[in-house]
Amino acid sequence: MIPASFQYLRASTVDEALSLLASHGDDAKVLAGGHSLLPLMKLRLAAPEYVVDIAALDELRYVRLEDGEVVIGALSRYSSLARDPVLLEHAPLLAHVSAEVGDRQVRHRGTIGGSLVHADAAADLPAAVLASDAVLVARGPEGERRIPAAEFFLGPFTTPLEPAELLTEIRLPAQTGTGWGFEKFTRRAIDWAMVGVTVTGGRVGLVNMGGVPLRATATEKALAAGASIEDAAALAAEGTNPPDEPHATAEYRRHLARVLTRRALAQAAR
Numbered sequence: 021m022i023p024a025s026f027q028y029l030r031a032s033t034v035d036e037a038l039s040l041l042a043s044h045g046d047d048a049k050v051l052a053g054g055h056s057l058l059p060l061m062k063l064r065l066a067a068p069e070y071v072v073d074i075a076a077l078d079e080l081r082y083v084r085l086e087d088g089e090v091v092i093g094a095l096s097r098y099s100s101l102a103r104d105p106v107l108l109e110h111a112p113l114l115a116h117v118s119a120e121v122g123d124r125q126v127r128h129r130g131t132i133g134g135s136l137v138h139a140d141a142a143a144d145l146p147a148a149v150l151a152s153d154a155v156l157v158a159r160g161p162e163g164e165r166r167i168p169a170a171e172f173f174l175g176p177f178t179t180p181l182e183p184a185e186l187l188t189e190i191r192l193p194a195q196t197g198t199g200w201g202f203e204k205f206t207r208r209a210i211d212w213a214m215v216g217v218t219v220t221g222g223r224v225g226l227v228n229m230g231g232v233p234l235r236a237t238a239t240e241k242a243l244a245a246g247a248s249i250e251d252a253a254a255l256a257a258e259g260t261n262p263p264d265e266p267h268a269t270a271e272y273r274r275h276l277a278r279v280l281t282r283r284a285l286a287q288a289a290r
């Protein structure tokens with residue numbers, strides 16, 4: 021449980037972080053909250069030569085409303101997102117999901133950007149960002165580019181970000197006054213979801229129902245066509261390929277997806 025040796029580099033501005041990544045990109049890893057990267061390094065599943073610490077970049081820590089869009093700095097931590105007044109009013113699903121991640125220690129260090137770039141299908145924020153129709157903003161040597169959340173999760177722990185790119189911001193249409201719902205089924209209090217469901221604006225995101233976070237498209241189509249919550253939720257597992265494990269078989273997860281989708285949709289309707 022001791023990481024391989026590495027060189028620690030601390031960036032004090034975004035530009036400095038980008039220049040360090042441009043120099044060491046392929047051999048470097050960005051360190052944000054460290055709650056996914058450090059366990060991987062301790063298990064030697066990751067052994068970067070350079071670690072570029074961006075935790076001090078307060079310029080990437082903000083939430084604001086801009087022309088009908090909620091804009092979130094990538095280094096914003098779950099604990100501040102959970103009580104952010106702009107988020108609570110204009111993107112309540114994200115605030116609520118942030119409050120349910122892990123335990124206090126995780127929420128005080130973990131960042132929304134770290135969760136999205138880590139791209140774990142069992143994590144909560146990726147499915148919430150998918151259901152929120154968000155766009156992810158990345159900066160790198162070629163400048164800035166915007167990647168829709170629907171195109172960001174390419175496979176387990178895989179995104180289109182280049183090694184020299186930083187995720188800087190997440191932008192989503194304000195969901196002011198929109199019903200939302202979040203259901204998460206865990207084995208123990210602070211576990212990752214066995215299955216989770218995020219709902220906002222008629223879109224449904226699924227946690228841990230495949231190798232990437234998914235939208236429950238059959239449910240969404242049924243809702244748009246006027247189906248009842250019960251009938252739409254019955255379609256939640258269509259097109260999914262959930263993990264099959266001794267403590268939660270694929271069939272059990274499909275059952276959970278249907279039940280939790282029904283509850284999350286009912287919550288949103290209320």
Ligand SMILES: Cc1cc2nc3c(=O)[nH]c(=O)nc-3n(C[C@H](O)[C@H](O)[C@H](O)COP(=O)(O)OP(=O)(O)OC[C@H]3O[C@@H](n4cnc5c(N)ncnc54)[C@H](O)[C@@H]3O)c2cc1C
Nearest residue numbers: 050052053054055056057122130131134135137143144187
């Ligand atoms: C005990 C425990 C319980 C947890 N429970 C949950 C849970 O219930 N639900 C849940 O969703 N998650 C859970 N997590 C994971 C947690 O949410 C992590 O904080 C998150 O996955 C990673 O965020 P981080 O800021 O710690 O990123 P880091 O660990 O620092 O980085 C993760 C990855 O993203 C890259 N990266 C980070 N930021 C950027 C950026 N801005 N630009 C480019 N690359 C970047 C890093 O290089 C690394 O590859 C848990 C973790 C622990 C340790």
